Amino acid sequence: MAGKVDIEGILKTLTLEEKISILAGRNMWETVPIPSKGVPSVKVSDGPNGARGADFTGGKSSACFPAACSVAAAFDEDIAHRIGQALAEETHSKGARCLLGPTTCMHRDPRGGRNFESFSEDPLLAGKLAASVIRGLQSRGVSGTIKHFAANEQETDRMTVRETIPERALREIYLRPFEIAIKESKPWAVMTAYNVVNGFHCDESKFLLEQVLRGEWGWDGLVMSDWGGTNSVDGSINAGLDLEMPGPARVRKIDAVVADVKAGKIQESTIDERARRVLQFIERLKAFEDDTIPEEQAIDKPEHRALIREAGGRGIVLLKNEKNLLPLPKDKLKGKKVALIGYAKEGQAHGGGSAAVNAHYKKSPWDALHEYYGDSVEFTYAKGAHTLRMLPGMKDNVVGLDGKPGWTLNFYPQGSSTPNEVKHQFPAASSSPIGSDASKKWTTMELIGDFTPTETGEHYYAASGLGPTQIFINDEKVWEQTSLISDPMGFLFMSVHEEEHRYSFKAGTTYRIRIRSEPPASVPGLEILDGRTGVRMGFQVASEHDEELTSEAVQRAKEADYAIVFTGHTPEWESEGQDQLSFNLPRNGSQDALIAAVAAANSNTVVVNATGVAVAMPWLDQIGGLLQTWYPGQECGNAIVDVLSGAVNPEGRLPCSFPKSIEDSPAWGNFPGEKVDGILNVTYEEGVFIGYRHYDRIARDRLNFPFGYGLSYTSFETSGLKAARKSDDSFAASVTVKNTGGAAGGSLVQLYAGRVDKSEDHPVKSLVAFKKVRLQPGESATVELAVTTRDLGFFDEKAKKWVVPAGKYELISANSAADVVETVQVTVEKELVYAP
Known part of the structure; x- marks a missing residue:
């Protein structure tokens, strides 16, 4: 359709049922088209530090950009704008026209599970950088979707938590970054949060959507729900929520909306306004001119690599540098021995959840250091500590019923012992929720594999299932979960706590393992998972699980001129769907103990910490150097080496305060809240005094490092x-x-x-x-x-x-x-x- 689109003309041709149909998604990522009336579909993609595409795991690879906390640490609006432009190109490569980001909520507490994909504890910094990212996106024709509106500062019970926030704090702190970004960049879309704010779910809040967003701020874009975050028919439509996502409609079924219109609960003029916003959104994305949804592509652009490396390096913060221990240029390290300990061989590029992408690659510090220094430096390595949150998915030495590597996956109709669908070569006993009983074709899934261990021992296994699940070894039931998992969100994002068990295996003996799982009756607060199931089984041989690792790391440190310990959170530990279990580095103090032991063995110890949040640092006085790297994206190793070597002079500054103790944090005592009649309630008792506003009122010695802090190799x-x-x-x-x-x-x-x-x-x-x-x-x-x-x-x-x-x-x-x-x-x- 060429020329100016006649939105009002199209709207007049739509029946009531057709108008209602476009107020919910077609599927997980696309809107509903009406070809006969010239209404196309548009596709959206998860963000905010990459464009993942349709597949939650795997799928076409994508460029992985630095997380928002890293972008914020650069304090650079130009870099944020250029990242937005590059993200737009990535979004187009996935056939999408809208990126679900940036995330713009506040760092209220260091334990916030999603802090890493938000910018800061300061509303001005967060708002300015969000605006820059959005301007970059929309300059290339891709809609920004600022989220989550509003006050999504915790992940614990995020679908149902009831927040009481004084209006002054709401206005000055939690709405302020959205206000700045919306007025300065005019995003084409806003995504509502799951939580309840002052009595109303965000998708049902006329105060947030009509009074503030569209009224006081004069914004005219599309409001969409978070996925599964539409809580009512008439409530959300009347409050101003235009689009329920994902589809097909779970709440806004056509018959239900028509019934509310006939009952007078919803005026047809309100339906018209919601539909008008959807059509205007499609027009802004130029989908009326070109209604194709291209196939997804993996396009690894050199200019994206360069930008990610630059931005990642500029966001790294030098927190400690005793006796100018850093930098370590080539001439200083020539002929030296350097012990690399911890996560040195892993690229800690991103956090977990919807911000995770299947990166084109992840450059590890180990590889980057070798490439930069070549043979002039001798590098040694030790793991140093056990850090896994979940045992690895069981896949080695497993064959399916067809004798090929992997598992056989069967689906059984209700009451039948004969599968009606069989899949072979399922790679591991580990999956996010799969399958649906919407067609009533099956109600039980079963993984079957023959496992032949190479070691004799009391090996470890752990399991979880979304719904009732059983594990059998040689037809002996060894584990059972009888109902819905206690943490469905953690299960969804593959970061759930699983209790470990042991089983006696003999090397060379084959054991048949069956894992059966059924959908739970319902998943309260996560209705998008209703009718779905999934299972996970982790496994680790006893010799690996129980291995003492610190001694080797200490020995490597003693033998070296320098020791660099790489610490932090993997996506299992820092992820959407859960808040931090502890203020200390995981697991069970192992990383803290490792740093202390290495520092005692080598006075030239540098810690390179990759977290999106402040963490406890009981070892701070013992080390000589400290870099906070956040999640720098796929070029993480190169960005870190650039700063370690001095090729890049560190200029990052902390976008959040680093307290010594979690007990001194502003929200201590009311985070994540208390259960009342089974519902989590939290009151923002600290009011406007979050972050440095809080620490300005108490003794400065409560901080390891203040907001805005960072060192340089110059003065x-x-x-x-x-x-x-x-x-x-x-x-x-x-x-x-x-x-x-x-x-x-x-x-x-x-x-x-x-x-x-x-x-x-x-x-x-x-x-x-x-x-x-x-x-x-x-x-x-x-x-x-x-x-x-x-x-x-x-x-x-x-x-x-x-x-x-x-x-x-x-x-x-x-x-x-x-x-x-x-x-x-x-x-x-x-x-x-x-x-x-």
């Missing part, structure tokens, strides 16, 4: 802070930065604001502007910053307005939230009031 001097009134609505500030060291590098100018007359009701200071500047040795530059007057004020819950009281305010230049450099005062002559 900078910041001076000459000036500020002047530009208009009633803004101030202009400037500061001079000089590189006083011997290497080129990047410095972050951080500008905070606070009242001169301090008050317990208001933060000591809040970030109001930031800018990265890169300078050669001896070079200086004047950095100009704009400060919005409204950011000096607060949201008055009684007046329902933003208020900036008359009086004196401080503008504060700082190296971090805990390191003030210079302060100037500005005056607001009269009280200013802003509509929300």
Whole structure:
């Protein structure tokens, strides 16, 4: 369809039933088309640090970009914009026109399972970077989908948790990044969160969707639900939710919506408005001009590789560097021995859940170090600690009923002992939920394999099933789960806790293993899994499971000139669907003990930590160097080596505070909440005092590292802070930065604001502007910053307005939230009031 699309004309041709049909998806990733009326389908793809395509696991490979926490640590809007542009190209390669990202919720607590795919604890930083990513995406014709609106700060019971948030905190902290991004980038889509906010599920909240989003902010795009996050028919439609996802419709079945229209619960004009938004969304994506959905492709672009490496390196934060232990250039390491310990051979590129992609590749530090230093350095390796959360999927030495490697997968109709469907070469006794009884063709699935161990011993196995599941070894039932798994979300994302058991195996003897599983009756809060089932069986021989690993690592460290310990979270430990089990590195303190032991053996110990969150660091005083790498994407190894070697001067800064103890964190005592009548309830009792706003009010010694902190291989001097009134609505500030060291590098100018007359009701200071500047040795530059007057004020819950009281305010230049450099005062002559 060429030329301008007549949306109103198309809408008038649609029957009520047809209009209702496009208010839910066709399948997991596509909208419903109506070919006879010229309405095409569009495809969306999971993000936000890659475009995965239709397959949740496997499938066509994709470029894996740095996670949002890593992008935030770069404090660089240009890099965020370029990542958005590249993500748009990746989205097109998967036949999609809409990327489900960026994630823009707050880091309320370090244990938040999805913090890594959000930007920061600071709303200004999160909003500015989200806006940059969205502008990049939409400049290349791909819709950004800012999510999850709103206040999805935890994963525990995320489908049903009831959050009570004071309106001031909601406005100043949790809605503020969305407000910034929506006003500055105008995303074409917004995704609602699962949780309940102040009495309403987000998809049913007229306050969030109609009053704030479309009313106060004047936004005109499409609102879609999170997958399975539509909670009612009339409630969600009347509140402003345009599109239920995924499809086919679970809640918005045509008959149910028609019945509500006839009963007067929904006006047909409201159906028209929801359908109009869907059609306008399709128009923005230019699908009326070209309605094809191309086949998915894996396109590994050199320019994407380069951008990922650059962005990953710029986000790495140098947290400690005693006696200038780092960098380690080639001439410094030539002829030396370096012990690489821990995750050195693994590319810790991304977290778990919907942010995970099947990366084109993952460059490990081990490979990158060898490529960079060549034969001039001797590298040794030791694993050092057990870190697996789940035993590996059982696949080695297993053959199916056809005698070929792998498992036989059978499906049985209800009450039948004869399978009606058989699949061969199922690779491992491990799967995410598969199969559906929607057609009533089968109700039980069974994995069968003949296992012949190569070692005799009391080996370990562990299992889980979405629904009732049994394991038989030689027809002996050795394990049973009688009902729905206790953590279906963890099961979905392959990170569920499984109790380990032991069984006596004899080498060379063949054992027939059968795993039978049935769908649970229902999956409360995850109705999209109703009628589905899946099983997992992990296995590890006793010699590997019980092996003592630390001694070898200590010996390698003693023999080496330098020891580099790679620690962190794998996607099993840090993932959508679950919050952190502990503030300490997993597993059971093994990584903490490893670092302490290695540091005691080698005074030149560097820790390279890959997490998306702050973690406890009981070993901090014992080590010489510390890098926080986050999840840098598929070029993770190269990005890390760039910084270790000094090829890239570290310029990352912390986008979240690193407390010493979880008990000192702002949400301690009310995260993740308490069960009341079986429903998790959480009150945001800390109000606006999250992150550095909290730590500014308590003793600074509660922090290992403050927000905005980061070291460099050079030095900078910041001076000459000036500020002047530009208009009633803004101030202009400037500061001079000089590189006083011997290497080129990047410095972050951080500008905070606070009242001169301090008050317990208001933060000591809040970030109001930031800018990265890169300078050669001896070079200086004047950095100009704009400060919005409204950011000096607060949201008055009684007046329902933003208020900036008359009086004196401080503008504060700082190296971090805990390191003030210079302060100037500005005056607001009269009280200013802003509509929300």
